[in-house]
Amino acid sequence: MSRHYTISELAAEFDITTRSIRFYEEKGLLCPTRSGQARIYSAGDRTKLKLILRGKRLGLSLEESRDIIEMYDPQRDNSPQLQRLIDKIREKREMLKRQLNDIQTLMQELDDAESRCLQALNDTVPSAKEP
Structure with missing residues (x-):
């Protein structure tokens, strides 16, 4: 006999709200x-x-998760489904690498701007030796 679940049981098991389940x-x-x-x-x-929740953690959109989930068919080879998931994982990894590079560049630019501002402040503050 197949197990059945209430919305409250699933919400508790996956630590999500019942509203999230109703949304799906x-x-x-x-x-x-x-x-x-x-x-x-x-x-x-x-x-x-x-x-769905695993896809969310991996950064997949709901539509991307839906497409992959709907490919599943227990009566046939699911290699295309697995390959689609691998492709999405690789896409997300590349996007994150680009974002990380952008963040590192921005951090360097912020450091440089801050240094220039601090130097400008030091240059404009009268020294204690001047009358």
């Missing part, structure tokens, strides 16, 4: 069944939620 549901990523007013999530929904 609104976006069509999770498809719980209903028992009266209660949402009942399947093991598949739990796995999708885990993958």
Whole structure:
């Protein structure tokens, strides 16, 4: 028998809000069944939620995560899905390297500007030897 989860159980397990889970549901990523007013999530929904959150930690957009998750088919070879994920990981890594380089450049420019400002202050402050 397949395990089922309530929205509160998933929220607690993944340390997210129930609103976040409802958001993913609104976006069509999770498809719980209903028992009266209660949402009942399947093991598949739990796995999708885990993958969505992993994608988020990796810097993937919700659409990027959706595309990769939707490629999964247990009846066939999932190499294309894995290759797409690898490609996205490499894209994110390159973007972060560029951002890191930009940050390092900006830090150097800030250091240089601060040094010039401090030097200008020192040059304009009258020395104690002058009358």
